[in-house]
Amino acid sequence: MNQSVPVIAVDGPSGVGKGTLCQALANHFKWHLLDSGAIYRVLALSALKQNIALDDEQKLANLALNLPLTFDTSGSEVKALLNNIDVSKDIRTEQTGGAASKVAAITSVRTALLQRQRDFRQAPGLIADGRDMGSVVFKDAPVKIFLDASAESRAERRMKQLQDKQNHVKFAEILQEITARDERDRNRTVAPLKPADDALIIDTTSLSIQDVFNQSIKYINKELAL
Numbered sequence: 001m002n003q004s005v006p007v008i009a010v011d012g013p014s015g016v017g018k019g020t021l022c023q024a025l026a027n028h029f030k031w032h033l034l035d036s037g038a039i040y041r042v043l044a045l046s047a048l049k050q051n052i053a054l055d056d057e058q059k060l061a062n063l064a065l066n067l068p069l070t071f072d073t074s075g076s077e078v079k080a081l082l083n084n085i086d087v088s089k090d091i092r093t094e095q096t097g098g099a100a101s102k103v104a105a106i107t108s109v110r111t112a113l114l115q116r117q118r119d120f121r122q123a124p125g126l127i128a129d130g131r132d133m134g135s136v137v138f139k140d141a142p143v144k145i146f147l148d149a150s151a152e153s154r155a156e157r158r159m160k161q162l163q164d165k166q167n168h169v170k171f172a173e174i175l176q177e178i179t180a181r182d183e184r185d186r187n188r189t190v191a192p193l194k195p196a197d198d199a200l201i202i203d204t205t206s207l208s209i210q211d212v213f214n215q216s217i218k219y220i221n222k223e224l225a226l
Contacts, residue, residue, distance in 0.1 A: 015154030
């Protein structure tokens with residue numbers, strides 16, 4: 001791992017706007033982007049496709065070590081490829097998200113994927129999007145940001161996203177799934193979802209994406225002396 005390469009670690013639960021912020025930061029700085037959540041989602045999707053139980057630690061760890069995953073960054077959006085097949089839409093379903101949260105709680109799986117995530121640290125810099133980027137994967141990152149928001153506002157955003165894609169969804173079901181995922185992520189024994197001690201915490205509940213971006217850029221410029 002090249003520790004001379006700067007990392008901006010952006011963590012937080014689902015639905016707080018991490019992906020949008022990280023894409024904007026990557027475009028702004030012209031840096032590489034790591035969507036760590038996509039790695040766990042692809043792993044979960046692969047397990048579901050192979051009928052591997054989501055509590056079978058040995059098989060999941062072996063799958064993680066040999067996961068045929070690549071990212072295509074040539075277009076306007078990063079595409080996740082499993083066995084060279086674009087699964088970007090498949091990994092964004094509620095089912096895959098829930099499954100990803102379950103496999104992410106397994107210590108051997110996180111260990112298997114740790115180096116894979118760190119390999120994304122390449123010049124000129126990296127924007128790392130996840131849940132433990134600042135607290136575990138890139139502890140030495142010079143900039144750490146933690147986004148949070150109320151479960152209700154995140155469920156509303158998620159419902160709008162799904163409705164925009166013509167998916168029929170119920171608010172109560174989405175809120176229940178988000179709450180359950182939060183419970184798993186925050187209370188797992190390995191790498192629980194929490195802000196790093198030196199992270200800037202931004203509550204995005206009542207902020208626009210532009211507000212979050214502006215706050216982040218101001219903080220990043222100060223920390224990196226840009």
